[in-house]
Amino acid sequence: AQKVTQAQTEISVVEKEDVTLDCVYETRDTTYYLFWYKQPPSGELVFLIRRNSFDEQNEISGRYSWNFQKSTSSFNFTITASQVVDSAVYFCALEVRGGSEKLVFGKGTKLTVNP
Amino acid sequence: GAGVSQSPRYKVAKRGQDVALRCDPISGHVSLFWYQQALGQGPEFLTYFQNEAQLDKSGLPSDRFFAERPEGSVSTLKIQRTQQEDSAVYLCASRKTSGRTGELFFGEGSRLTVL
Numbered sequence: 001a002q003k004v005t006q007a008q009t010e011i012s013v014v015e016k017e018d019v020t021l022d023c024v025y026e027t028r029d030t031t032y033y034l035f036w037y038k039q040p041p042s043g044e045l046v047f048l049i050r051r052n053s054f055d056e057q058n059e060i061s062g063r064y065s066w067n068f069q070k071s072t073s074s075f076n077f078t079i080t081a082s083q084v085v086d087s088a089v090y091f092c093a094l095e096v097r098g099g100s101e102k103l104v105f106g107k108g109t110k111l112t113v114n115p
Numbered sequence: 116g117a118g119v120s121q122s123p124r125y126k127v128a129k130r131g132q133d134v135a136l137r138c139d140p141i142s143g144h145v146s147l148f149w150y151q152q153a154l155g156q157g158p159e160f161l162t163y164f165q166n167e168a169q170l171d172k173s174g175l176p177s178d179r180f181f182a183e184r185p186e187g188s189v190s191t192l193k194i195q196r197t198q199q200e201d202s203a204v205y206l207c208a209s210r211k212t213s214g215r216t217g218e219l220f221f222g223e224g225s226r227l228t229v230l
Contacts, residue, residue, distance in 0.1 A: 042223055043224045045221035047220075100148075101146075103150075103158075105157030107155070108157050
């Protein structure tokens with residue numbers, strides 16, 4: 001079965017703090033994709049990153065970085081020097097093999113960055 | 116249009132009413148997905164279209180849910196005899212290709228409240 005677990009329901013930090021959002025996934029597939037999406041109050045899901053299961057290199061994009069570890073089935077997301085505009089719900093997702101390439105989402109982590 | 120457009124943004128229905136939710140994907144996008152997002156939860160897959168063909172409807176919760184994309188562009192999600200448990204945000208997403216490449220773009224969703 002495909003499953004994504006985001007154990008942190010809510011996180012609150014003060015601006016400029018670093019924060020890590022955890023994501024653990026389950027799949028029997030050897031080839032899969034992992035994603036992170038941001039959902040601001042407007043409701044639209046904003047794509048942040050897609051990672052192929054064969055590529056375990058960590059990635060950095062500005063203040064965002066991702067740590068993919070197949071050994072622990074984790075794909076954690078770190079925001080460095082958080083800002084108020086980072087406040088949103090963040091979702092980790094796993095792409096299921098098969099014709100539809102549908103996504104299985106975790107329940108999300110609500111991040112609040114306080115000034 | 117520039118992004119995925121959904122209408123109505125908000126819909127209040129009395130239990131037992133039929134509702135129709137519309138999705139205008141990005142022009143030329145082949146793949147179209149519908150997801151259901153209950154309050155405080157991650158999106159859950161409902162159905163997938165490749166052009167006008169509905170290739171996966173495994174996520175539709177009951178036969179009261181019906182989706183179509185007759186001309187391979189605009190899609191409509193119809194819910195018959197609405198129930199309170201249908202209250203959720205319905206998200207539409209589109210992708211340029213039918214393969215796993217390419218970013219998935221989400222609309223802002225249609226929030227359905229069933230009284």
